Amino acid sequence: MEDDVSLVRAAQRGDSDAFGKLVARHAASILSVTTRMLGPTADAEDVAQDTFVAAFKSLGRFHFESKFTTWLYRIAVNRCTDVLRARRPETVSLDPTDEHGAVAWEVADEETPLRELEQAELAWELDRAIQALPPLYRESFVLRHVEGLDYGEMSEILGEHRDTIKMRVYKARTLLCQSLAHLNGALR
Amino acid sequence: MKRPDMTDSELLVQRFVDQELSAEERVRFAVQAGRDEALRSRLIELEQLALDASRLPRPAVPDDFVARVIERSAPAQSLRQRMIQFLWAPHALQWNLAGAAALTCLVAAVIWGAAGVGRFGRPAQRAAVPGSMAAETATAGNSAQTVLVRLVVLQPGARSVHVAGDFNGWNPARTPLEPSEGGAWTVTLPLQPGRYAYQFVVDGDRWIADPFAAEQNDDGFGSRNAVLDVRVLDPTRASL
Numbered sequence: 001m002e003d004d005v006s007l008v009r010a011a012q013r014g015d016s017d018a019f020g021k022l023v024a025r026h027a028a029s030i031l032s033v034t035t036r037m038l039g040p041t042a043d044a045e046d047v048a049q050d051t052f053v054a055a056f057k058s059l060g061r062f063h064f065e066s067k068f069t070t071w072l073y074r075i076a077v078n079r080c081t082d083v084l085r086a087r088r089p090e091t092v093s094l095d096p097t098d099e100h101g102a103v104a105w106e107v108a109d110e111e112t113p114l115r116e117l118e119q120a121e122l123a124w125e126l127d128r129a130i131q132a133l134p135p136l137y138r139e140s141f142v143l144r145h146v147e148g149l150d151y152g153e154m155s156e157i158l159g160e161h162r163d164t165i166k167m168r169v170y171k172a173r174t175l176l177c178q179s180l181a182h183l184n185g186a187l188r
Numbered sequence: 189m190k191r192p193d194m195t196d197s198e199l200l201v202q203r204f205v206d207q208e209l210s211a212e213e214r215v216r217f218a219v220q221a222g223r224d225e226a227l228r229s230r231l232i233e234l235e236q237l238a239l240d241a242s243r244l245p246r247p248a249v250p251d252d253f254v255a256r257v258i259e260r261s262a263p264a265q266s267l268r269q270r271m272i273q274f275l276w277a278p279h280a281l282q283w284n285l286a287g288a289a290a291l292t293c294l295v296a297a298v299i300w301g302a303a304g305v306g307r308f309g310r311p312a313q314r315a316a317v318p319g320s321m322a323a324e325t326a327t328a329g330n331s332a333q334t335v336l337v338r339l340v341v342l343q344p345g346a347r348s349v350h351v352a353g354d355f356n357g358w359n360p361a362r363t364p365l366e367p368s369e370g371g372a373w374t375v376t377l378p379l380q381p382g383r384y385a386y387q388f389v390v391d392g393d394r395w396i397a398d399p400f401a402a403e404q405n406d407d408g409f410g411s412r413n414a415v416l417d418v419r420v421l422d423p424t425r426a427s428l
Contacts (some may be wrong), residue, residue, distance in 0.1 A: 010393070013395045014358075014387075015393060015395070016258055016261075018260075019258070019261065020254050020258055023253070023257045024254050025253045027254065028246045028247070028249050031247045031248075031249055032244075032246045032255075034245055035247045036244075040247065044247070045250065045253075048253075049253070049256060049257050049260065052257040052261070053257060053260045057256075057261070058262040073271045080260050081393075102370070119243070122240060122247075123240075123243075123244050126240055126241065126244060127244065130241075131209070136258050139343055141241070143393055144237050144243065145237075145241035145242060146244055148242060151206075151373055158337050166202075168208070169206075170194075171200050173202075173205070173234055173237060173238075177233050177234065177237060180237070
């Protein structure tokens with residue numbers, strides 16, 4: 001399988017197939033971040049698409065100072081921030097069953113039906129709690145624990161000092177534990 | 189970094205969850221957690237949260253996601269480019285008999301008229317590609333505004349060479365060059381006078397600018413396009 005560097009170089013030469021492979025490879029991660037940041041609305045998919053379109057248009061200015069994925073995450077997070085700033089509070093949807101909820105969720109199929117249901121309910125509760133976090137805590141928690149990034153890469157993406165990000169993750173964990181306390185023993 | 193409202197034991201738990209403790213610190217922490225029920229509960233709570241977050245399902249990527257991104261990423265074409273693309277794309281036409289007969293009469297009349305003009309010795313026109321070593325001039329076609337331009341590139345060992353540019357919608361598979369002796373590849377294009385950016389596509393995936401083009405420009409993606417300036421020469425100069 002071609003690595004990101006080879007595909008990016010080919011895309012920089014105008015190879016749209018190579019860029020298509022990059023989009024296919026990283027679409028799930030970017031859509032995951034935009035969905036967790038904006039909620040499962042049509043906005044999330046639009047912003048994920050915008051992220052790749054903006055990346056394509058700026059490919060000529062990408063000189064491999066960071067990983068391609070770091071650069072993509074940075075674009076996605078900045079776009080989400082713009083959308084959140086422009087949103088009025090009443091338009092924020094926290095309900096995954098919202099009629100505008102264009103994003104479907106994949107559930108691991110190896111689970112038993114009951115466990116699957118519990119997992120789905122737990123995921124729904126956790127997603128709702130994540131989306132209720134203040135945006136700065138939310139982005140830090142999502143990148144750290146949903147996407148599994150280290151603090152060094154997060155520092156590059158968010159443009160903040162590692163200690164600042166650690167503190168935001170700590171606050172996010174504390175708030176989430178409080179929000180999900182009622183689930184202890186019930187679902188997990 | 190410790191917040192003023194964070195206890196030493198809370199800081200230790202957070203560092204444990206972030207896997208930042210040294211081996212010695214982990215041993216001390218395990219001993220402490222064994223004695224402290226509250227610390228143990230807090231640790232389990234945070235580890236469970238991290239585990240649940242890492243297991244959150246990823247949103248399903250719509251089937252047409254990649255296609256829509258690629259479509260939106262395509263550079264907008266000018267009206268002239270769209271017209272050229274339309275004129276060179278294959279189209280299926282449907283005619284009725286009366287229309288076909290009328291067109292036949294019209295074509296016959298035009299040919300008869302053109303033959304009459306030809307008898308008076310109208311000079312042929314030549315295309316000029318100033319300064320380009322790879323693009324050769326050629327005799328103009330029947331249309332006064334269509335110029336035949338021959339592109340030549342040396343690529344010995346190549347399996348295929350195509351040209352993609354403003355004149356064919358930058359389609360890398362539409363316009364093949366034919367191999368000839370000595371590793372040269374050639375194609376003759378009927379073009380309207382104007383300026384065209386183009387690149388050669390070698391073996392389907394290697395894009396190169398015409399190395400002998402008199403003019404090149406930046407393609408916006410870190411590579412160079414060759415620029416072809418197609419003009420119709422003054423007939424008096426062409427006849428020299």
